[in-house]
Amino acid sequence: MTAAPAQPAIVEMRGITIQFPGVKALDGVDFVLRSGEVHTLMGENGAGKSTLIKALTGVYPIDGGTITVAGEQRVFRGTADAQAAGISTVYQEVNLCTNLSVGENVMLGHEVRRAGLIDWKATHREAARHLTNLGLDIDTRSALSTHSIAIQQLVAISRAMVGEARVLVLDEPTSSLDRSEVEQLFAVMRDVRDRGVAILFVTHFLDQVYEISDRLTVLRNGMLVGEYPAAELPRGELISLMIGRELDELDALSRSAAREIDRDAAPVLEASDLGRKGVLEPADVSVYDGEVVGFAGLLGSGRTELARLLYGADRADSGSTQVRGTPARITTPRHAIDQRIAFSSEDRRAEGIIGDLSVAENIVLGIQAKRGWLRKVGRAEQAALVDEYIAALGVRPADPNRLIKNLSGGNQQKVLLARWLATAPQLIILDEPTRGIDVGAKADIQRKVAELAAQGMSVVFISSELEEVLRLAHRVVVMRDRRKIGELTSHDIEVGDLVDFIADGALESPENVA
Amino acid sequence: MTGIPVTVERASASGALRRFFSRRASWIPVLAALAILIVMFIGAQAYFGNFLTPRVISSLLLDNAYLLILAVGMTFVILTGGIDLSVGAVMAFTGMLGASLLRDGLPVGVVVPVMLLIGAAMGLAVGIMVQYFDVQPFIASLAAMFAARGLAFMVSLSSIRVEDPAILWLQSTRIQAAPGSWFITPTGILAILVVIVGALLLAYTRFGRTIYAIGGNEQSARLMGLPVVRTKLLAYVVSGVCAGLAGVVFTAYTGASYPLNGIGTELDTIAAVVIGGTLLTGGSGYVLGSMIGVLVYGSIKTVISFLGAEQSWTRITIGALLLLFVVVQRIIVARSSRR
Amino acid sequence: MKRILKNRLFWPVLALVALIVINTIARPSFISITVQGGQLYGPLIDILRNSAPLMLVALGMTIVIATRGIDLSVGAVMAVSGAVALTIIEGSSDPNGLGTVLVAIVVGVLVALVLGVWNGFLVAVVGIQPIIATLVLMLAGRGIALLITGGFITTINSEPYKFMAQGYVLGLPFALYVSMAAVVVVALLERRTALGVLTEAVGINPEASRLAGVRSRGIIWGAYAASGLLAGLAGILYSSNIMAADANAAGLYIELDAILAVVLGGTSLMGGKFSLAGTVVGVFTIQTLKSTITFLGVPPAVSPLFLAIVVVIVVLVQSPRLRSVLARASQALRPRNSSPQGGSEVAS
Known part of the structure; x- marks a missing residue:
């Protein structure tokens, strides 16, 4: 060679x-x-x-x-x-x-x-x-x-x-x-x-x-x-x-997966046979309180598509969804938001940030959209909210009036996370939140995700980096060729096993929950 | 599959059809325009009985020669993803200037090149604003439209008669086999020539192909090392020259120049080009389609005068037709992107 | 100083002030205001009064442009609303009755609103490019207006209707009150509620806004509806000024003047951030320019040439390319950047 x-x-x-x-x-x-x-x-x-x-x-x-x-x-x-x-x-x-x-x-x-x-x-x-x-x-x-x-x-x-x-x-x-x-x-x-x-x-x-x-x-x-x-x-x-x-910094994040998840109560979100012709074969997914569910698979495997259907960013043509056991129709992002579900897209620039608005306006946008245009978030309320999240997530520079397009990728991602956390979601879907950002910001975001889950929020976490998925997730939904091929509880899975599963579509001793 | 609705399922035909659609999808809107034109012809003939006569069809070309020339130039600009709102005003200005120069005794051999050069210069000015100063084509050509309209009035506030025999010859000569049969005027020939040259330039030269490439993806065209700057400037120059030529033809057509000539013509031109199947986003369309669009426009006008109805119906019909075409285009684009 | 220079309103205001100063030097009577019978007269008052229709249209245009759109149909909508109102008054038995006039105005404006809603439907629901969607009505609208008036220029005699554009209240033209009221209402609606910032979000990044839960369809639709409504009101003022419904001349080129006013005011045609104050300044600038041209003895027909010159100067001043050339000349920073796209961002 x-x-x-x-x-x-x-x-x-x-x-x-x-x-x-x-x-x-x-x-x-x-x-x-x-x-x-x-x-x-x-x-x-x-x-x-x-x-x-x-x-x-x-x-x-x-x-x-x-x-x-x-x-x-x-x-x-x-x-x-x-x-x-x-x-x-x-x-x-x-x-x-x-x-x-x-x-x-x-x-x-x-x-x-x-x-x-x-x-x-x-x-x-x-x-x-x-x-x-x-x-x-x-x-x-x-x-x-x-x-x-x-x-x-x-x-x-x-x-x-x-x-x-x-x-x-x-x-x-x-x-x-x-x-x-x-x-x-x-x-x-x-x-x-x-x-x-x-x-x-x-x-x-x-x-x-x-x-x-x-x-x-x-x-x-x-x-x-x-x-x-x-x-x-x-x-x-x-x-x-x-x-x-x-x-060290990343490894220091102990596997949050060690925590036990109570799967007896009704799941926060449960989708059955959710699919769309030519995009995703019908799949079942559930997320419980305080649980991080990872979607693993290659780009184009259907992991993003599944997330978008869950959120209503694209319209599903089959299947049904339930929120805490009650049937819920989620066909537009508004429906999802009304159910306190949040979604951060993998394409930060095109589908996440509003480039010409300031950091503060970007943070408030989610909560403002939820309230509707008539009830404007007041100046004092906005300042308090923005300061709180800039500090909590470590946005740098900590200047709420700077245009978001002038921030680095990692800080933009933090602002987007802040936008959603401000709306107090019960489930947040993060599609590639750590892509293309530096190691420090990556660690910050992983830590935040683990922390949120520990506080009871449910998270769907999608990443190309399998280590990251395994480190954070309690359960991993494995996708391949636009279809779900299985589910793993992750604390006894190594990266190599997961790669094999994705490659071969089967595991030596599969622990299929689905 | 291109996502074009192919409903024909016969085994032998479907392969060829599929191949056709994969290769020639961009011709579909042109064919649709052609279909509309034919339906209109047949419908008008059935209703009036005397519509499809050599005289009516021949005058269709005669009456719309200037619009055809403008549409060819506009096609170049729209294919790059731009727009040129100045064409009507530039036509009026060059017409006024030409008429006044002729009145002052300049020979036609000087006046016509001057008119074309002025058109080219206006086009170049728009192109420079678009290319070098990142001004949106809409605004840049709007400024040129205002400027040309003002300049037209500066030449004279009232209309100027044209008595130059060479100019009038363009319109008055009828090349005709027999009385009552098909005929064509030099203006018509000029328009047809412009269509042919335009079509050749677009289909068979690197300049033309670069125009399509820019309309498809300007960034790509630049990265492919194609001469993007030069080509875009040239596209606006082509449109300007066409507007200058249309000034000559329109002056010949009316036998006089009037500074208010061509108000709203830029919209008619754009409508004709769009009806002819050219996508306003650029990169897809044909001069031949624009010609069909102009003929559709002309036929609507003729039908309405046959009906003896208000000419205001022309604009309403054109508006409705434009809407129909845009909606159809929108559906086609949506379907192919869902693929 | 630097902060003043950086303010978005700096150049528009400077242009307006310069125009007023030039006019005043050329003819000191320009800024004189006389009182006759308790009513104010003078060139400046005329500018305020005559700018009313353009102000209404430009306000709507600002909102539409902020959503990344454009509304070419405003002139045609003006023609329609004027035609509707005047046809109602002409056909009524009591053209001088307040009730008749009110009904005429309301119906005229409502028809304009419907046309605006139609534009909004094409753009926000069907998904047609704004230029084309509104071009449809721009082409067809005047035809419709002509059909309403039966192909004639409808003229009427109606004192209450005349009052709209030519009346005076407390010494100032009534039309001025109408346009100022519109400015205040739009400004309150956009800036006191969250409508403004949501509109900007939609204009800057429609998809990101949708995913953030912004009802972008409604916002875009509303913008076109508002533009139609305001254009309808402008059509009433216009027809009241000449007391005639002229389907061909009403609002001719006003869409272009309005777009110009918006751009002059510092709102980018690419959508997003908008400035209502800038638009107000832009409208006054254009109106002052027009009055200057008339004063200079230039035939009104030639005035587009001057507008063109102003447009070119303004867009060139706003052009990032020219600014960077100037900046480089003064600082000699770095050699030519051949990719205008890559501009300011730092690629990895």
Whole structure:
């Protein structure tokens, strides 16, 4: 798996510095990429991975340092400059045009022309050739929107190869792919690598790092930690290099699951056969007083979909729900809120914060919406509430008048948590509350969740990080392929077991409660 | 599956149909517009008995040549996800300017290029505001509309007759096989040429494809290394040039320029383009569709004058039709996104 | 100083003050107010009086724009409400009766409200883009008004109706009271209740607001209904001013003036944060500008050109791009940022 050591450096970045107002996003970072290798960039959120990629692809101008491509020093004034230098990029949210055909997306800007006009036949033939090179057999005239994200991802790579790319940058391409799609992507990546292209890869999934990488570069807080051959860096060491401090803080959170839950009383929320065609197969879920129920599964497994149906964010087309034993119709968020159920979406920016409103207004919004527009939360009441939650959750900076969009991700998440806690819910559904936030804020939020449950609030907790789910949850609902495949009481489950369950759909000695 | 309602379930046909829908879904609204046009033609013929005659259909093109030219330009802008409210006023301004220059004795060979250049300049100004100063297209073109309307009145407060033979020739010449049969005027030919050039530009040039790419996802287009800035500016310039040309054609049509010409024309143009199947969000639509939209608009006008009814019914009908199309588009989009 | 500069109302107020100063220098009589028979007269009073219809429309437009929408139909709605009211008065046996006039006004405004509700239905329930949804009525509305008046310009003689736009109370034009009352009612409704902040939330992030439990559908619907109602009232004032229902001329281009006033007042067309005070200033600015243009001897028909110049200046001053260029020129911060999107946020 290791590339031949004699490969020359195709990209050399030296002393790269990028300054944003108030922050040094990159500080004198060196980075070397060699032809025919898969080089993975590692680091926590905020480490500077995206910034480094954007410097390399010409999105951001650099404030200091040099970029040398194939021995020639370059200054990129835009993405076009970087592409001209042979650097092509495939972004996380596929940057293609879904309104156009597959073939066009591959060939845009490189169409075959005759007498000044595009020769579509030849263009599609050429597109098909590039797709076939990567083992893709797709109707080039079909609209891109009719294909899955995975296929679109591969089409984007094909496009990169049309431009005779010498360097291929893949920025978190796997975050929304399932296992077999990842396999397909990796096969293509290896193929491209073996043709001498240098691949810069970014991912959050550790397994994938070791599966595909030849070399790793680790960044932390905008600084270079070091470059390592993948085979020589053990997993645990990699994690501590990325995080920089020991995991003590998170481990110190004892497993709250040790507490016994009384499941004799009627559950706070009980859903039976809740489902929606094409979205989620009917599933049963119940949450009891003071209980944390984790939803575990991969992205797209149906865990978010189930949460949204429970909350009425999407409308279920089958099943029924009961709140404390009484039938309750929950088809809109309002219904859920009236039943004192709260929901924090995984997409903080698009479905959580109201960016141009202040921290205070964001906190009060939930309670205000509940009361209706006629009964405004008074100034004094608002100030008291806001101060209380800013202090209780440790929102930084503790300035209620700052616009929420200017806060870091972790603090935005705390504000959203405050918004819901202010409405005094009996059940709160948290979808990926710790995604993309720093370790300190993550620990704060986990601690808060455990504390709330201990005080009697019920919680549905969804996270991609299985450790986190196991640490907090009393019970884990396991999801796969848009359906619930089982339920585990978690105190005797290890991460490995859970992974196996998700992978195989069965456990050696299953403790199925359902 | 694209989520387009395919109800035909026959084994042999369904594969081909599915393929068609997966490849050509964006043509469906155009076909719907065409269907409406045909139904209108047939209905009008059945009701009046003398609707589908060469004379009526030929004058449909004659009477709406200026609108057709405007609609082609508007299609370019709407495809990028923008809008151009200035077209009616720019048409009026270039018409006024041209008429006054002709009155002052300038040769038509100078005046017409000047009119086109003025249109291009107005378009460029809108484009620069949109592209470089992040002004919303709605506001930028609104400013251009105000400016052009004011300038038109600055040229003259009253109408100016045009006596230049070359301009009048554009309208008065009828290329006709026999009396009472099909005919076409040079203005009509001009409009058709604009449609053809527009369609070719959009379908067969990188400029045209970049317009679709921008309308589909501007951010992507930029990251793909496509010349987004240049292309967007050019789209507004195309619309401006079309407005200038429409100024020439409209002047020929009325034989005079009046500063109040073309009030509300920008709305008619947008309505025609939308009825022709172009999505206002950009990235989907065809010049040919816009042409059908203009013909639908023209037919409604003709039908209403055949009925001898108030011309105010034209606007009401157009409004209702616009509503129908937008609702249908909305359903199509909702269905395909639910996929 | 810095805080004053940063205030959202700084530029709008500065523009208005500058206009008034220029006018006063050009003709000192501009700020003179004379008293005749207990009634105030003067150019400034005229501006206050004539701005009433635009004020009503712009208030509604502000709320609609705050929800991320736009209402192009206001001019057409004005034409309809005027046509309805005048047709009722014309058809009644007692055009001078207070009752007749009240009924006419109420019915005219109610019809406008219905049209506003229709717009709101298309936007909030059917989910059509606001520009298009209201374009439908903008196209069809004047046709409807023409049908109501039978294709003619209906003229009437009715003293009570005339009073709406031309009457005086306590020395000031009655129309001014109407527009100020509307400002106060809307301001109280938006700012004393939570309606304002909920409207802003919906305008900034509709989906997040829905999930937070905000009844965004009702708020958006209500905004269009309010806009229709206010436009209806404006239509009454307009027709009372000329004592005629002119379906083609009533409220022509007022939607554009209103949008301008809103933008001048510092409310972004992207929705979200809005400023009613800014809109009031914007309306007065536009009205003063129009009166300036008339005073300069420019034919009213050419006045759009000046409006265009003002629009361009204002949007350029508000343009983040220009501001950052200026800021960079003064501070020489960092080289060109080629991605306008990435702007201020710090990506990881």
